[in-house]
Amino acid sequence: MAHDHGHSHGSHAPDGGPHPGPHSPGHHGHDHADIDWAGMAPLLEAEAEVFSPLYTEALTWLARDVRDPGLIVDAGSGPGVVSCLLADAFPGARVVAVDGAEPLLERARARAARLGAADRFGTLAGELPAVLDELEYPADLLWASRSLHHLGDQRAGLAAFGERLAPGGTLAILEGGLPARFLPRDIGMGRPGLQARLNVLEEERFAEMRASLPGTVAETEDWPELLNAAGLKHTGSRSFLLDLPAPASDPVRAYLAVFLGRLREAQGDRLDAGDRAVLDRLLDPADEASLHRRPDVFLLAAHTVHTAVRPA
Template sequence: MAHHHHEHGPTDVDWAEMGPHLEAQAELFTPVYERVMAWLGKEVTEPGLIVDAGSGPGVVACLFAETFPGARVVAVDSTEPLLERARDRAVRQGVADRFDILAGELPGVLGELDYPADLLWASRSLHHLGDQRAALTAFAARLAPGGTLALLEGGLPSRFLPRDIGIGRPGLQERLDVVQAEWFARMRADLPGSVAVTEDWPALLTSVGLKHTRTRSFLLDLPAPATDRARTYVAAILSRFRQEIGESLDAEDLATLDRLLDPADPASVHRRPDVFVLGAYTVHTAVRPV
């Protein structure tokens, strides 16, 4: 499932078309991933196999290959065009000799791995699976004894703009959060085999037989004035909001969103000086007993 680190959208996305956006977004988030890997590296010292479950275009999988030069890395995703981007990236970055791709639906496709993983990374892919506890059980089963499962789930909604942006009613992003949360609940309920579960990730990891849970959050803090890459990311996210949840907004908020997205408008995110990116991303880990 190619949903990793993508702000939530509809379930019928053309992920192949989204490839360049997902790649650019993951590159923007590289400072977060580098800090996550430094943290993971204190516990996962010399992994032989690292699996990125829900890898998308492979930006993070290639970072794993660079960070752990002794490891083989397998990028797993259901979207083959994104996996082709991952393979091409591995070639460009000189890690192709230790880099493989595996196409199929999680979690079943993990059964095709040649041997157990020392580190299995799942970044916002788990919540797209109907039965999250069953998926965690399958993830845990693919770990080597002493292997680590790392989930990026939760965190805080991202912020891009001040509360009062000088147009429309103050608090636009907070209202978008509410609509997004309602969409997310519907998305979860509509998944095949959906099972409601309390999303206490350390407790869930423990419930599938893993030990030594740890949790840490990492900040992405790109202050104003935003770079062109950050502006492009913000515009892309707000454009998707406009397409996906626009009908749930009132007329004033919709008009504000349209102004924020109009490159010709001085108040747009393309031009205004106060655009920033601030987000918190939470990683939970646990270890398979030896």
């Protein structure tokens, strides 16, 4: 849900709302001056917190190869949930959260202070990737979670990320994965397979978001090849699972209700009347069959991290 939004996994969702699919927002680089980021912040934080077990596992995997980094940059950090997980996973590092939305960076600084990491935590406001030129020294680890796909020219974005790495430094991008699932195929009302139809809407919304970016370039999303083409050496790809079985917790239900509500508002007219009626029941807290109350709500998602190293 994040910054295409679809995440947080952390991330942001200006282009239609968060989504728990593979294109979730991270946070991005292009200008979203019309977005109320202060208003979006609680949703983005809630999404990233729900997905924190997945991020934590991914960072543990990263830490096996990235040893004692001095500077870590979270490019497209949003409200800083993952930035603070990076600070926890790499206790000797300085972490800089980079985002285009200052209200989200305010939340990031407050979170770092609450967690006792303020003395080695900084923020940088500006549009990716140009704002990275303001870093005082190269990064040993640059983490970009669903922020790259908000840049029109992803190939140029990867090259710019690579240029900000120290020799031997690591770029880790979280892009792709599997669409999230949170309901059974047959939910006891309407036509079975609703979630698969919602995934189609999400893919269409994502394609429209990409097409609307300034300077957008169509690209085969072969991330290892793109990383190598950027002058880096692809070192690994791994997918991480978020498996929160039914019955879902209240925070998961609340997150999914907001996600589904935003999708209903932005894309609901592309569904048939039967699916819209089912969505309305799923979103009605007074309905026993709603996301708020039904016992079969879960959250199952997979995100993929690709790593590459700048040659020494």
